Amino acid sequence: MSHLSFEELSQFIDKELPNWRMAEIKEHIDNCPACKEKLDTLLLIDQSIRETYKEYNTEKFSAEVLERVESKPVRYSFRLKLATIGVAISLAFGITFGFLRSTYRENLEEEKYKLISQHYIISSGDMGIIFISDK
Amino acid sequence: MKKYREENDTELIRRIQKGDEKAFEEIIRRYSNRIINLATQIMGSQDEGWDIAQEVFISVWKNIKSFDISKNFYPWVRKITVNACYEELRRRKGHIESSLDDVEEGEPSIDVPDDAYSPEDIFDKIELKEAVEEALNSLPKHYRVTLWLRIIENLSYEEIAETLEINIGTVKSRINMARKMMQDKLKYYLEEKDESS
Numbered sequence: 001m002s003h004l005s006f007e008e009l010s011q012f013i014d015k016e017l018p019n020w021r022m023a024e025i026k027e028h029i030d031n032c033p034a035c036k037e038k039l040d041t042l043l044l045i046d047q048s049i050r051e052t053y054k055e056y057n058t059e060k061f062s063a064e065v066l067e068r069v070e071s072k073p074v075r076y077s078f079r080l081k082l083a084t085i086g087v088a089i090s091l092a093f094g095i096t097f098g099f100l101r102s103t104y105r106e107n108l109e110e111e112k113y114k115l116i117s118q119h120y121i122i123s124s125g126d127m128g129i130i131f132i133s134d135k
Numbered sequence: 136m137k138k139y140r141e142e143n144d145t146e147l148i149r150r151i152q153k154g155d156e157k158a159f160e161e162i163i164r165r166y167s168n169r170i171i172n173l174a175t176q177i178m179g180s181q182d183e184g185w186d187i188a189q190e191v192f193i194s195v196w197k198n199i200k201s202f203d204i205s206k207n208f209y210p211w212v213r214k215i216t217v218n219a220c221y222e223e224l225r226r227r228k229g230h231i232e233s234s235l236d237d238v239e240e241g242e243p244s245i246d247v248p249d250d251a252y253s254p255e256d257i258f259d260k261i262e263l264k265e266a267v268e269e270a271l272n273s274l275p276k277h278y279r280v281t282l283w284l285r286i287i288e289n290l291s292y293e294e295i296a297e298t299l300e301i302n303i304g305t306v307k308s309r310i311n312m313a314r315k316m317m318q319d320k321l322k323y324y325l326e327e328k329d330e331s332s
Contacts, residue, residue, distance in 0.1 A: 010311050014285060016292050041325055045317050048267040049286050054181075056171050061185070062163040065192045066156060 004028060004035045013042055144208040151199050163192055166209060169288070170216050176283045177220035179272060187223060191216045210298075213288065217280075217298055224276075263324060270320035278313035285310055 004012075004025060011017050012025045029036050139147065139161040150158035170191055175184025194215055202211060271279060284295045292306045299306075318325070 006315060007307070007311050010314050011307065014292065014310070016307070041318060042314060044325065045267070045314065045321065046286050048263055048321075049271060049282070049317075051264050052268045052271060053172055053287055054168075054175075056168055056185070058164050058167045061167045061171065061188070062160055065163055065167075065189050065196075066160060068189065068193055069156075069159075069196050 003032065004038070006038070009035070009039050009042055012039070013046065145204055148199065148202060148204055148208055151196070152202075152204075159196060162195075162208070166212060167192070169209075170212060172287065173213065173216050173283065174220055176271075177217065177276065177280050178223070179276065183223075187219050188216070191219055194219070210294075214298060263321075266321060266324050267317075270317055273320065274313055274316055278309050278316065281306060281309040282313040282317075 008017070008021075008025065012022065015022065017025070029039055139150075139158055142150075142158075142161070144162070144165075147158045147162050151162065167188060171181075171184050171188040173184075174187040174191070175181050178184050178187060191212065195212060202208070271282075274282070281295060281299065284290045284298060285292075290298065292303050292310075295301075295306045296303045
């Protein structure tokens with residue numbers, strides 16, 4: 001009785017042989033302690049490999065994946081929001097400053113003409129200084 | 136989440152295709168362990184396995200609309216994982232000439248006993264699990280991944296051939312070779328086991 005080859009035992013474990021050969025091998029193993037031992041060794045190795053399968057922290061993993069999935073649109077939206085706020089602040093500041101400036105100028109002009117209407121102009125300098133005396 | 140846990144993959148995928156993040160979370164919960172384990176085996180390190188697995192699920196989220204709902208979900212994710220790992224290894228191969236093609240195909244030769252563990256080493260290991268992990272990690276990637284798909288993922292030779300895009304003959308020879316290597320690397324430990332039993 002010849003012993004089974006390593007390849008055949010391996011394929012026997014994996015059930016990758018035709019049914020008739022599977023039956024023959026099973027019968028052989030039942031009657032051959034040497035082949036049975038070889039088979040048990042291979043089964044032990046397979047079982048040991050199964051035991052190396054690890055259980056990971058899937059909650060942490062899942063949280064990290066979801067964060068990465070969400071992070072791109074959130075980041076984009078945050079940047080967009082930041083830009084919008086920046087533009088709004090600039091506009092508000094510009095408009096307010098412009099308004100205050102024009103109001104100030106109008107008031108200044110008004111004061112100037114009021115002053116002129118109440119006084120004689122003696123002379124005006126190059127630098128826009130007006131010398132006046134009371135009417 | 137209880138509602139989602141009771142749903143099958145197809146129902147969850149339909150929800151994910153509509154943008155349901157809770158359904159996606161449930162799919163991650165269901166399959167992340169298997170994907171991280173598989174990626175770890177291919178990449179050879181837990182950290183890299185973890186990172187690649189994350190990329191895989193992000194890719195699933197992005198491409199879920201193209202997934203054919205009439206097909207099984209997990210084989211699709213497994214295939215994405217294998218491709219992602221191989222792509223990463225190929226990218227690195229430009230720098231380091233090893234990774235996937237470090238072992239020639241065809242009739243393999245066995246030359247393992249030189250780096251087999253000595254009885255003292257094995258004695259120090261205490262746990263068979265550690266010895267097996269180390270032996271598994273020392274296998275060439277091609278062999279390790281093929282054996283993993285067979286033993287852990289419980290794939291037939293034909294399914295492994297499809298997943299790895301190789302022929303069945305190569306699958307057979309890789310599995311035989313991987314088992315022989317494992318046996319040789321663990322032989323002192325296995326002998327001790329026999330003596331003690």
